[in-house]
Amino acid sequence: MAEEVKTLKTPTVTLNADDMQTAGLHFGHSVSKLHPKMKQFVSGIKNNVHIIDLEKTAKEFEHALKFISRLAAEGKTLLVVGTKIQMKEMARTIAQDVSMPYVVERWLGGTITNFETISARVSYYKELETKKATGGLEKYTKKERLLFDRELENLKKKFEGIKHMSKLPDAVLILDVKKDIACAREAKRRGITIVGVTDTNIDPTIVNYPIPANDDAMSSVRYILEKVKETILSAK
Numbered sequence: 334m335a336e337e338v339k340t341l342k343t344p345t346v347t348l349n350a351d352d353m354q355t356a357g358l359h360f361g362h363s364v365s366k367l368h369p370k371m372k373q374f375v376s377g378i379k380n381n382v383h384i385i386d387l388e389k390t391a392k393e394f395e396h397a398l399k400f401i402s403r404l405a406a407e408g409k410t411l412l413v414v415g416t417k418i419q420m421k422e423m424a425r426t427i428a429q430d431v432s433m434p435y436v437v438e439r440w441l442g443g444t445i446t447n448f449e450t451i452s453a454r455v456s457y458y459k460e461l462e463t464k465k466a467t468g469g470l471e472k473y474t475k476k477e478r479l480l481f482d483r484e485l486e487n488l489k490k491k492f493e494g495i496k497h498m499s500k501l502p503d504a505v506l507i508l509d510v511k512k513d514i515a516c517a518r519e520a521k522r523r524g525i526t527i528v529g530v531t532d533t534n535i536d537p538t539i540v541n542y543p544i545p546a547n548d549d550a551m552s553s554v555r556y557i558l559e560k561v562k563e564t565i566l567s568a569k
Contacts, residue, residue: 346398346563348391356556358546359385361533371533374545383533390545394557397528397542398564404504405431405568411528412495412502414516416440417509420554424508427558428494431565434502435494436516445519448501455496458488504528506561509548510535530557 353359361367361375361383374393376386404411413435415424421437428435436444444451462485464470470481504526507513511532517539520527529540530548537543547553 346560346567348394348398348560350387350391353387353390353546353556356552357550358390358553358556359387360547360550360553361385366534368534368536370536370538371531371545374531374537375533385533385545385547393542394544394546394560397544398560400504400526400542401506401528401561402564402568405565409503410434410498410500411565412436412498412505413508414440414505414513415508415554417512417548419551420508423551423555423558425494427562431562431569433565434498437494438490440513440516441491442515443519444495445501445505445516445523445525451492451495452499454488455492455498458485458492459496461485461488501525507540508554508557510539511548514539530554 359376361371363381364378364383367375367383371383374385374389375383377384401411411433413424413428413433415421415435415437416439425435425437441451461481465481465485470478473481501523502525505516505520505528507516507527507529509532510517510529511534517527517529521539526542527540528542529535529544530546531537531540531543532546532548535548537545544557546557
C-alpha cells in the first residue's frame with residue numbers, strides 16, 4: 334500500500350510515496366477495463382476502480398528515470414509524446430524546458446517509420462518560415478501570402494515540436510500509451526526504446542520502461558513530467 338512505500342532515489346531525484354498519492358498516481362480505471370498484464374501492479378479495488386501499487390510504481394519509475402538520466406548525460410534525444418487534449422500544453426512546456434522534441438498534436442503516421450519523408454516536410458516548413466521572416470514572401474500577392482500563412486500555421490501545428498530533430502530519437506516518452514499506440518508501434522518497429530505511462534487498461538509489455546500510473550489526471554502526469562524534467566536537467 335502507499336503508506337509502506339519507501340522513498341526511492343535516482344542519482345538526483347527523489348520519489349516520495351505521499352507526493353505520488355497526493356498527485357493521484359494510484360487511481361487506475363474501472364475493474365472492467367483491467368488489462369490482464371497489469372494485474373501485477375494492482376494492489377486492490379476502491380469504488381469499483383483498481384488501485385495501483387505505488388511501491389511498484391516507484392520501483393518502475395526509478396528504473397525509467399535512471400535510463401532517462403543516462404540518455405540525457407550522453408546527449409541523446411527523448412521525444413515527448415502527449416496528444417491528450419488536457420496534457421498538450423504541459424507536455425510542450427516540459428519538453429521545451431529540457432530542450433527535447435515533442436509531439437502534442439495528432440501523431441502523424443510515419444513520423445518514425447518514414448522519417449525521411451517527414452524530414453523533407455519539416456525542411457520545407459523551416460524554409461517557408463525563413464522566407465516569411467526575411468521578407469521573401471513579399472513578392473507574392475496578398476491572396477497568395479494569405480495562403481502561405483495558412484500553410485505555415487498548418488505546418489507549425491504538425492511539425493513545430495520536431496523542427497530541430499535532425500535524426501530519429503533515441504527514445505520516446507509516451508504519456509498515454511493507449512491513445513498514442515501508433516507511436517509505440519512505430520518506435521518498436523525501429524527498435525527505439527519506449528518509456529510509457531501505463532494505466533490499468535494498458536499492456537505494459539508494449540513499452541521497455543513502464544511507469545504504472547494514472548494517465549488521465551493532470552496532477553498525475555504533471556508529477557511524472559516534473560520528475561523527468563528534474564532528471565534531464567540534472568544529467569545534462
